[in-house]
Amino acid sequence: MNPETIDLPGAKVSLFDDQAAVARATAETIMDAARAAIARAGQFRLCLAGGTTPTAAYERLAGADADWGRWWIYFGDERCVAADDPARNSLAAERAWLGQVPVPRSQVMAIPAEAGAEAGARAYESTVRAALPFDLVLLGMGEDGHTASLFPGRKVPEDRLVMPVHAAPKPPPDRVSLTPAALTDSRQVLILVTGGGKADALTEWRNGAALPVAEVAAAASSTVFADNAAVGSIAG
Numbered sequence: 419m420n421p422e423t424i425d426l427p428g429a430k431v432s433l434f435d436d437q438a439a440v441a442r443a444t445a446e447t448i449m450d451a452a453r454a455a456i457a458r459a460g461q462f463r464l465c466l467a468g469g470t471t472p473t474a475a476y477e478r479l480a481g482a483d484a485d486w487g488r489w490w491i492y493f494g495d496e497r498c499v500a501a502d503d504p505a506r507n508s509l510a511a512e513r514a515w516l517g518q519v520p521v522p523r524s525q526v527m528a529i530p531a532e533a534g535a536e537a538g539a540r541a542y543e544s545t546v547r548a549a550l551p552f553d554l555v556l557l558g559m560g561e562d563g564h565t566a567s568l569f570p571g572r573k574v575p576e577d578r579l580v581m582p583v584h585a586a587p588k589p590p591p592d593r594v595s596l597t598p599a600a601l602t603d604s605r606q607v608l609i610l611v612t613g614g615g616k617a618d619a620l621t622e623w624r625n626g627a628a629l630p631v632a633e634v635a636a637a638a639s640s641t642v643f644a645d646n647a648a649v650g651s652i653a654g
């Protein structure tokens with residue numbers, strides 16, 4: 419049974435029974451956005467979330483029938499480790515989904531984070547500038563309320579679309595992240611929140627804390643897909 423509801427400032431919230439239901443709805447939302455973008459503009463520009471939360475949705479997309487030749491894939495953040503390191507967000511998406519569908523390789527725009535945070539961010543800036551506005555930005559939320567690699571209390575350069583991140587509180591310490599200016603320049607922003615470990619951050623968000631995820635959500639037309647485990651103890 420779903421909890422009653424939860425209000426999150428700046429976002430429309432949809433609640434689901436479990437992570438599998440969130441994954442199903444996420445894959446459907448992405449497919450709907452793709453069809454609409456392709457009908458409107460002949461291509462679909464999707465910016466992906468990293469971490470573990472979106473993996474089940476990516477696995478569902480691996481079995482979908484889509485006009486893959488018209489999809490362009492971007493990443494909201496990346497960890498500065500070797501290109502074949504399992505910690506890479508791009509590799510996780512590749513294994514769960516992208517490696518199994520005929521999206522042209524030239525249209526999967528990985529962040530060159532193996533070059534280091536500064537060089538990777540500099541190189542990806544022009545890629546993102548040319549892509550905006552995105553059709554859909556998919557985001558997750560960390561247990562501390564971070565999203566992409568935007569961590570609480572960190573300064574964000576106002577003149578950049580992509581920024582280097584050092585000393586991240588969650589390993590690895592060096593990362594590259596799109597800034598809120600880039601993540602919110604999208605027709606839709608969909609934020610996935612699953613699992614009991616996210617309940618404290620959701621409570622802070624509901625109470626108006628200035629978390630990165632809350633700031634990004636409020637600056638865009640955002641929807642949150644959450645499951646019972648994330649919301650259960652704080653609903654009502």
Ligand SMILES: O=C1O[C@H](COP(=O)(O)O)[C@@H](O)[C@H](O)[C@H]1O
Nearest residue numbers: 467468469470471558559560566
């Ligand atoms: O480090 C990261 O964390 C967040 C949340 O990850 P999750 O494993 O709790 O889903 C993720 O959204 C971000 O892209 C990632 O680099």
